[in-house]
Amino acid sequence: MKAAMAGVQVSPVNMEERRALGIRAGDTVRVHQKIQDKGKTRIQIFEGTVLARKHGDEPGATFTVRKVSSGVGVEKIYPLYSPLIDKLEIVRRSKVRKAKLYYIREKVAREVKRQMRRMNLVSLSTESEAEAAVRVAAEEEAAKAAEAAAAPEVIEEVVAPTEEVATAEAVASTEEVKS
Secondary structure: OHHHHOOOOOOOOOHHHHHHHOOOOOOEEEEEEEEEEOOEEEEEEEEEEEEEEEOOOOOOOEEEEEEEEOOEEEEEEEEOOOOOEEEEEEEEOOOOOOOOOOHHHHHHHHHHHHHHHHOOOOOOOOOOHHHHHHHHHHHHHHHHHHHHHHHHHHHHHHHHHHHHHHHHHHHHHHHHHHO
16 A cells, blocks of 8 residues: 555655754744736745744644734744745754744833833924925915015115105206296
């Protein structure tokens, strides 16, 4: 019976190669996963720390990988022998004393809380388009008001010398009439 089963391939994945990798908790791994998008297949890389390895080396074995992306923790559980995993790389091995590193979730949360306590509150924000439009309109009105306030002064200065000239001409013309 075993001789008949020797030629049968159970999975398209080389199971011996994956088993020989020996992925364990604490390893930093890079998982190359095949993703189907609109009929096309692309490779997406997920790099993180292995938190747990479950179910040994049996066909249903899984491993959990955690990474922090843009300040948010992301965990993925991968089947060890999945044909959707194109390639598995072990980037770094760490010596850990536990088989499951679930405590890292809380540890990261504690560190973030500690950092938040040390932070100073600062009120910085961006301006919305509506606020920017209101501010620009107010600046334009202020500029027009400043121009309007400055413009009459200039006119008065210009008008004042012309009145003196006009009165001087009127006086000269009356003197001519008298003579």
